[in-house]
Amino acid sequence: MNLQATSLHCPNSRYSDPMKVLNFGSLNIDHVYRVPHTVQPGETLAAANYQCFAGGKGLNQSVALARAQTGIEILHAGMIGIEGIFLKELLEGEGVNCENISISHTIPTGQALIQVADNGENSIVLFGGANQAIPTTAVATALNRLSAGDFVVLQNEISVTPDVIRQAAKRQMRVFFNPAPMGPEVFSYPLEYVDTLILNETEAIALQEQIPLACKHCNLLLTLGSRGACYQPAGGEQKIKIAAVPVEKVVDTTAAGDTFMGYFVAALAARMELQAALELSARAAAVTVSRPGAAASIPHRTELLVRDCR
Numbered sequence: 001m002n003l004q005a006t007s008l009h010c011p012n013s014r015y016s017d018p019m020k021v022l023n024f025g026s027l028n029i030d031h032v033y034r035v036p037h038t039v040q041p042g043e044t045l046a047a048a049n050y051q052c053f054a055g056g057k058g059l060n061q062s063v064a065l066a067r068a069q070t071g072i073e074i075l076h077a078g079m080i081g082i083e084g085i086f087l088k089e090l091l092e093g094e095g096v097n098c099e100n101i102s103i104s105h106t107i108p109t110g111q112a113l114i115q116v117a118d119n120g121e122n123s124i125v126l127f128g129g130a131n132q133a134i135p136t137t138a139v140a141t142a143l144n145r146l147s148a149g150d151f152v153v154l155q156n157e158i159s160v161t162p163d164v165i166r167q168a169a170k171r172q173m174r175v176f177f178n179p180a181p182m183g184p185e186v187f188s189y190p191l192e193y194v195d196t197l198i199l200n201e202t203e204a205i206a207l208q209e210q211i212p213l214a215c216k217h218c219n220l221l222l223t224l225g226s227r228g229a230c231y232q233p234a235g236g237e238q239k240i241k242i243a244a245v246p247v248e249k250v251v252d253t254t255a256a257g258d259t260f261m262g263y264f265v266a267a268l269a270a271r272m273e274l275q276a277a278l279e280l281s282a283r284a285a286a287v288t289v290s291r292p293g294a295a296a297s298i299p300h301r302t303e304l305l306v307r308d309c310r
Contacts, residue, residue, distance in 0.1 A: 019269040020150040021065055022075045022142060024164045025058015026131040026157035027087045027101070028110040030294050032254075038115045038123040054090050055112055055294040056131070057155040057180060060255045064262020064284070065153070066094040069301040070270035076101060077142035078158060079130040084109030090295070100142040107133050110157070120250035120289065126181065132159045139163045148172035151269050153261070156180055162189050169193035176265050180257070182206050194218045198261050200225070221264065223257055229278055242278045245286035255294040260285040262298070280304070 033047035062076045076091055077100035087109070088101050110129040116122045139160050146152070152168040154161055154177045161177075168175050174195040179186045182203045191197065191210060196219040199207065204222055211220065220232040224244070231240040263284040267277035283304050291297035 019271075020073045020075060020146050021153060021265060021269050022077060022146055022150065023058055023062045023065065023153040024077045024139070024142060024158065024160070025061060025153065025155050026056035026110055026128075027059045027076075027078050027080050027084060028056030028112045028126070028129075028131070028157075029053075029084060029087070030055030030112045030114055030254075032114045032116060032293070035115050035117055037117045038121070051293070053293045053296055054087050055114075055255075056087075056110055057157055057178070057258055058131075059087060059091065060258035060295050060298065061153055061155070061178075061262040061265075062091055062096050063094055063295045064255075064259045064298050065266045066091075066096050067298055067300045068263045068266035068280075068284070070266045070272075072266060072269045073097065074266075075099075075142070075145060077138065078102075079104055079107075079134045079138075081105075081107055081109040081130050084130070097145075100138065100145070102134075102138065104130050104133065114254060116252050116254065116292070120253050122252065122254050124181075124254075126157070128157065128159075131157050134158055134160050136160055136163050139167050143167055143171060143173070146171070146173055149174065151176060151265060153265055154178070156183065156186060165190050165193050176261070178257070178261055179203055179207065192217050196221060198223070198264075200257060223260055225253075225256075229260070229282065231274060231278060240274055240278060242275070242282055245282050247286050247290055250289050252292045252297065253289050255297055256285045256289045258294075259288040259298050 030053040032051045034049035035045055035047050039045045065074045075097040079102045081104050088098050092098050108129045110131040111127040113125040150173050152173050152175050156179045176196045177194045178198040198221045200223050219234050222230045226244050228243040260281045263281040264277055287299040288297045
């Protein structure tokens with residue numbers, strides 16, 4: 001299938017109805033430990049602080065989509081255990097449609113153990129839990145709420161990612177895929193059906209052989225941390241590069257990439273120009289790294305407007 005007919009950067013897109021964005025993504029409980037440095041093999045290290053947050057790349061990106069406040073409808077699909085009901089309630093409080101979040105009474109919610117070092121860098125251990133038990137029947141049910149041209153957002157923390165990519169593409173929906181956390185299974189995914197592939201440098205290196213093939217049919221967004229971001233449209237058109245927004249002090253890099261992706265997709269769904277969408281996303285990510293936590297650190301659009309006025 002050639003998805004170029006739905007290219008995001010085409011100003012004369014044949015899709016003119018209001019956009020919907022479905023995030024079929026993970027929902028985790030984050031256990032965050034503040035440490036001087038990440039634990040090395042054989043080392044026992046005392047944590048200076050412990051906090052529990054709502055998290056998961058899927059949840060973080062839905063929060064960012066909602067807080068971008070572009071007026072589009074945001075939907076989230078996924079699965080939690082009964083101890084994770086507060087995650088669903090959090091998203092509902094952000095205005096996200098959660099009708100396709102199911103609750104398991106036998107499988108626990110996904111968990112993340114996160115070490116945050118004094119320099120703001122982090123390391124993460126994931127337990128998939130309910131995220132890895134989503135039935136394939138849930139894919140069609142969730143996609144039935146969308147129309148051709150709507151956006152589908154994916155990460156690599158749920159069990160039905162390849163099914164979502166294939167079914168969404170078949171329905172002429174535009175798939176934004178962030179293959180994080182990067183694993184060998186990604187090499188077998190149908191990346192040729194992805195509209196926009198969103199990678200950090202580590203993921204780009206791991207997929208360097210697949211990218212030339214996949215990007216014949218998709219756009220590529222490479223996030224570069226303190227060096228900004230680079231967007232390469234499908235078909236070899238001119239790259240768009242932006243610089244990172246300076247941050248006085250990096251507190252915690254958790255959810256920085258999720259913030260960037262959520263804001264970027266929300267901006268495009270609202271038909272913002274690419275350059276403006278990238279710059280908005282960079283400003284939002286800069287605020288995120290200046291705060292602790294995952295979803296809790298993601299800024300509302302109004303905060304960015306206030307900063308612009310200073």
